[in-house]
Amino acid sequence: MFRxxxxxxxxxxxxxxxxxxxxxxxxxxxxxxxxxxxxxxxELKATASVYERLWQINQQQxxxxxxxxxRDFGFREAVATQDAETVASALDNLRNRLGLSRAFLxxxxxxxxxxxxxxxFDTPAIVLAAVRTNNxxxxxxxxxxxxxxxxxxxxxxxxxxxxxxxxxxxxAAELHELESLSPISLKASIVAADPDGNFSIPENxxxxxxxxTPLEGFGELPAGVLLLDYPISAxxxxxxxMLFAIAALSLAGLLALFVCSWFISKSLTxxxxxxxxxxRQLASGVPVDFEVESIDxxxxxxxxxxxxxxxxxxxxxxxxxxxxxxxxxxLPNRRALQQAIDQLKVRDDGDSEFCVAIGIDRLTHISTAIxxxxxxxxxxKFGARLERPGVIHSIGLVGADMIGVLISASDGGAVAEQxxxxxxxxxxxxxxxxxxxxxxxxxxxxxxxLHDVPGPVxxxxxxxxxxxVQRRRLLIFDAEAYxxxxxxxxxxxxxxxGLSDGSVFLAYQPKYNCRQQAVRGVEALLRWNHPIxxxxxxxxxxxxxEETGHIRxxxxxxxxxxxxxxxxxxxxxxxxxxxxxxxxxxxxxxxxLDWAIKEIGEACDRFCFEVTETAVIDDPETALANIQRxxxxxxxxxxxxxxxxxxSLSYLKQIPAQELKIDKSFVLSLxxxxxxxxxxxxxxxxxxxxxxxxxxxxxxxxxxLRLLQVMGADVVQGYYIGRPQTRDxxxxxxxxxxxxxxxxxxxxxx
Ligand code: C2E
Ligand code: CA
Ligand code: CA
Numbered sequence: 001m002f003r004x005x006x007x008x009x010x011x012x013x014x015x016x017x018x019x020x021x022x023x024x025x026x027x028x029x030x031x032x033x034x035x036x037x038x039x040x041x042x043e044l045k046a047t048a049s050v051y052e053r054l055w056q057i058n059q060q061q062x063x064x065x066x067x068x069x070x071r072d073f074g075f076r077e078a079v080a081t082q083d084a085e086t087v088a089s090a091l092d093n094l095r096n097r098l099g100l101s102r103a104f105l106x107x108x109x110x111x112x113x114x115x116x117x118x119x120x121f122d123t124p125a126i127v128l129a130a131v132r133t134n135n136x137x138x139x140x141x142x143x144x145x146x147x148x149x150x151x152x153x154x155x156x157x158x159x160x161x162x163x164x165x166x167x168x169x170x171x172a173a174e175l176h177e178l179e180s181l182s183p184i185s186l187k188a189s190i191v192a193a194d195p196d197g198n199f200s201i202p203e204n205x206x207x208x209x210x211x212x213t214p215l216e217g218f219g220e221l222p223a224g225v226l227l228l229d230y231p232i233s234a235x236x237x238x239x240x241x242m243l244f245a246i247a248a249l250s251l252a253g254l255l256a257l258f259v260c261s262w263f264i265s266k267s268l269t270x271x272x273x274x275x276x277x278x279x280r281q282l283a284s285g286v287p288v289d290f291e292v293e294s295i296d297x298x299x300x301x302x303x304x305x306x307x308x309x310x311x312x313x314x315x316x317x318x319x320x321x322x323x324x325x326x327x328x329x330x331l332p333n334r335r336a337l338q339q340a341i342d343q344l345k346v347r348d349d350g351d352s353e354f355c356v357a358i359g360i361d362r363l364t365h366i367s368t369a370i371x372x373x374x375x376x377x378x379x380x381k382f383g384a385r386l387e388r389p390g391v392i393h394s395i396g397l398v399g400a401d402m403i404g405v406l407i408s409a410s411d412g413g414a415v416a417e418q419x420x421x422x423x424x425x426x427x428x429x430x431x432x433x434x435x436x437x438x439x440x441x442x443x444x445x446x447x448x449x450l451h452d453v454p455g456p457v458x459x460x461x462x463x464x465x466x467x468x469v470q471r472r473r474l475l476i477f478d479a480e481a482y483x484x485x486x487x488x489x490x491x492x493x494x495x496x497x498g499l500s501d502g503s504v505f506l507a508y509q510p511k512y513n514c515r516q517q518a519v520r521g522v523e524a525l526l527r528w529n530h531p532i533x534x535x536x537x538x539x540x541x542x543x544x545x546e547e548t549g550h551i552r553x554x555x556x557x558x559x560x561x562x563x564x565x566x567x568x569x570x571x572x573x574x575x576x577x578x579x580x581x582x583x584x585x586x587x588x589x590x591x592x593l594d595w596a597i598k599e600i601g602e603a604c605d606r607f608c609f610e611v612t613e614t615a616v617i618d619d620p621e622t623a624l625a626n627i628q629r630x631x632x633x634x635x636x637x638x639x640x641x642x643x644x645x646x647x648s649l650s651y652l653k654q655i656p657a658q659e660l661k662i663d664k665s666f667v668l669s670l671x672x673x674x675x676x677x678x679x680x681x682x683x684x685x686x687x688x689x690x691x692x693x694x695x696x697x698x699x700x701x702x703x704x705l706r707l708l709q710v711m712g713a714d715v716v717q718g719y720y721i722g723r724p725q726t727r728d729x730x731x732x733x734x735x736x737x738x739x740x741x742x743x744x745x746x747x748x749x750x
Contacts, residue, residue, distance in 0.1 A: 004269070005272060006269045013265070014254075017257050017261075032243060036235040036239060039235070040235045044186060044228045050182075051213060055149065059151055062149070062151035063136060069090075069164050074086075079105065084113055088114070088118040091113075091114075092116035106165060108161050108162050111123065127221075131154075131219070133219065135152065135160070136151070136153060136154075138151040138216075139215070139217045140190075140216065140221065141218040143167070147170045148167035148168060150165055150166065153166075175188040175189065185230075186228050186229060187228070188228055189226075209231075210229045271298045274290055275298075282309050287313060288309040289306070323335060324339065326397045328379075329379045329383065331380060331396070331397045332394070332396045337398060337404045337457060341406065341448060351409060353447075354408070354446065355406055357402045357443065358403050358405065359468070360401050366378070370432065379403070381432070382426070386422075392406065396457075412447065416474060419445060427440060443467065444462065445463055447476075462477060463477035492541075506526065507527045508525070508730040509724035510721050510730070513714065514715065519576070519722075521576050522730060526541075526542065546585055555582065555592070560599060572731055577608055579608040579609075587616070587622075588626065590626060605635075609638065611640060613639055624656075627655065641663045642661055660683070661694075661695045661696075662684075662713075664697045667696050668700070680711060681711045684711050697716075697718060701720055705720055
C-alpha cells in the first residue's frame with residue numbers, strides 16, 4: 001500500500017498511538033459523563049423525596065384543618081340545616097385564616113358551594129363518588145385547568161351531613177420553591193394524566209436526565225406526576241474545562257506523535273533508502289560509493305554492502321578483462337578488437353580506419369612440428385611485435401593463425417603500402433624455445449564502415465584467405481568476389497534439384513594426344529544452366545559445394561554420369577580415357593574413394609582423377625595414402641593446374657601421378673608472346689624426368705599448339721581442339737576426327 005518505508009512507519013506508529021489516545025480520551029469522557037449522570041440522578045431522587053414529604057405534610061395539614069372545621073359545632077349546625085350563607089362565610093373565614101387556595105363544601109344530597117359564595121351547584125359526580133367512597137379522600141384535582149392538592153373530611157352532626165374539601169394550588173411559585181431547595185438547577189413541573197390515564201409529558205429532551213414521582217388522583221380522578229428534569233449539558237458543565245484540556249492535550253499529543261514518528265522513520269530509513277539507491281546503481285553497473293554514517297546494524301549492513309559492491313566491481317573488471325583476452329597467448333582476443341572497432345570515432349583528419357588480418361602462413365604445419373605451447377609462444381611474440389603505437393591502435397587474435405589490427409590511412413593505396421611495410425618488418429624469424437622459426441605473412445585488409453555485413457573482422461579474414469588462395473601477400477576485401485553468403489545455401493539447394501532435373505549436366509572437353517595425333521581422352525566438366533541466374537560457372541558453385549558439404553554428392557553424381565557417358569561413347573567406338581576433377585577434400589575421404597572405385601568398377605584403368613597439388617600439400621600423409629589406393633585400383637592421377645600454386649619440386653616428387661597438367665595461365669601467356677616459354681619447357685622436362693606425361697591446357701591457337709609440340713608436350717587441351725560440350729556433340733566431333741586424324745582435321749573439326 002505504501003511505497004515508502006518512511007510513510008509506513010509513520011502511519012503505523014502515529015496511527016496506533018493516535019488510536020490509543022483517542023480510546024483513552026473517549027473512555028475518560030464516558031466515565032465522566034456516567035459519574036455526572038449518577039450524581040444528577042441521586043440529586044433528582046433526593047429532590048423527589050423532599051417533594052413527596054412536602055406533599056404528605058401538606059395533605060396532613062389540610063386533613064387536620066378539615067377535621068377542625070368538621071368538628072366545629074356552629075358550622076355543623078349550619079351544614080345540617082343547609083344554611084348556605086353561614087357555611088359559605090364560615091368556610092371563607094377559615095380559608096383566609098389558613099391561607100388555603102380553595103375551600104368547598106359538599107352536602108350529603110350532592111349539592112355544593114365554595115367558600116365566600118352561598119350559591120350552590122351540583123358537585124361533579126366523580127368528586128361526589130370519591131367522598132362517598134372515602135370520607136377522607138385526597139389527591140390531585142384539576143379546577144378550571146389548574147391543578148390542586150385536595151383533601152376531604154366528613155362533617156358529622158352526628159350523622160354525616162356533608163364534606164369539606166380543602167385544596168392548595170400546585171402553582172409555579174411552589175414548584176420554584178422546590179427547585180430552589182435542590183443544589184442543582186433542576187426544572188420541576190406537574191403533569192396530570194388525561195381522562196384515559198395517559199400522560200402527555202413533553203418528550204424528554206435527548207440530553208436530559210429526568211425523574212418522575214407519581215401523584216395520586218382525587219378519588220377516581222386521573223393521577224399525575226411530578227417531573228424533575230436536568231439537562232446533561234448542565235450536568236457536564238463542571239467537567240467541560242477538564243474535558244477540553246484532555247481533548248486539546250490529545251490533539252497536541254497526536255500531532256507531536258506524527259511529527260516525531262515522521263522524523264524517527266526518516267532517520268531510520270534514510271540509510272536504507274541510500275542502500276536501496278546504491279543497489280540499483282550496482283545493478284546497472286555504476287560504481288558505488290558513499291559515506292557510512294551510523295554504527296548501528298544498518299550502518300554495519302551498509303559497510304558490508306559497500307565491501308561487497310567493491311568486490312563485485314573488482315571481479316567484474318577481471319571478468320571483463322578475461323573475456324577480452326585469449327587465455328592461451330594472453331593477447332587481446334577478437335572481442336577486444338571488435339570492441340575497439342565499435343568505439344572508433346569518426347576521424348576529423350579525413351583518414352579512414354582499416355581492419356587488417358595478418359596471418360602466419362602454414363602455421364598448422366609449423367604447429368605440428370613445434371607443438372601447441374610453442375605455437376602459443378610464437379603467436380604471443382608475434383602479437384607483441386605488431387603492437388606499434390602510432391601505426392596500430394588495437395590488436396586482437398582473430399583466428400588460430402591470424403591477428404587482426406586496426407590502422408588508419410588516407411586511402412586503400414596508403415594502407416596497402418603501410419601493411420606491406422608492416423609485413424616486411426614483422427616477418428623476421430621468431431625465437432621460440434631456443435629455435436628460430438621462419439615465418440611468412442599474408443594480410444587481408446578491409447575498410448571499416450563500408451559494408452555492414454559480414455563486418456570488418458570477418459571481411460579482413462576473408463580478404464586474407466583470398467590473398468592466400470591467390471598467392472598474394474596482401475589483398476583488400478572484394479565484396480563482389482565474396483558474393484552473397486546468404487544466397488549460397490539457396491544456390492546449393494537449387495543445385496541439388498538441378499542434378500535431377502537436368503539443368504546440371506556434364507560437358508566433355510577433348511584431350512588431344514600429340515604423339516598419337518588423336519583424341520584419346522576427355523575431361524568431364526560441370527555445367528549448370530540455372531533457371532533464373534543463367535549459366536553459373538563451376539568455379540563458383542564447386543567452391544560453394546565444398547564449403548557447404550555438398551561436394552561429395554555432387555562428385556558422386558559426376559562419376560556416375562561420366563561412367564555411363566564413357567560407356568556410351570565406347571559402344572559408339574570411342575574407348576576414351578575419362579578425366580574427372582576431384583576436389584582436395586574428397587582426396588582425404590577414404591569412404592568416398594572406396595565408393596568411387598566400386599562405382600567405376602572395371603573401367604578404373606580408363607579413368608583419371610585430376611587433383612590439384614594443394615589437395616596434397618594440405619594433408620600429405622592421408623592424401624598420398626589415398627592416391628596409392630586409387631593407383632592400386634588402376635585409376636590414373638593427374639596433377640591439375642600445375643604452376644598456379646606454390647608447388648615445390650619435393651612434393652611433386654612424392655605424388656605418384658602419371659600426368660602433369662600445366663596451368664592454362666602459362667599456356668595462355670604463350671599466346672601473347674610473354675616469356676613463360678622457358679618455364680613451360682623446363683616443367684615439361686622435369687615431368688618427363690619424373691616419369692609423368694604432360695598435358696597443356698588452354699590451347700587456343702594453332703601456333704601455341706605447335707610450340708607446345710616442339711617443347712615436348714604429350715597432350716594438349718583447349719578451345720583450339722574443342723570446347724567442352726555435351727556428350728552427343730562430343731561424339732559427333734570424335735566421329736569427324738576419327739575419319740582423318742591429324743592437326744588439319746582438328747582445324748576442320750572445330
Ligand atoms: P579446370 O579443371 O582447370 O578445368 C579447365 C577449365 O579451363 C574449364 O573451365 C575449361 O572450360 C577451361 N578451358 C579449357 N580450354 C580453354 C581454353 O582454350 N582457353 C580458356 N581460356 N579456358 C579453357 P570451367 O569448365 O569453367 O571449369 C572451371 C573449373 O571448375 C575447373 O578447372 C575445375 O577446377 C572446376 N570443375 C569443373 N568441373 C568440376 C567437377 O566435376 N568437379 C570438380 N571438383 N571441379 C570441377
Ligand atoms: Ca581439370
Ligand atoms: Ca586445370
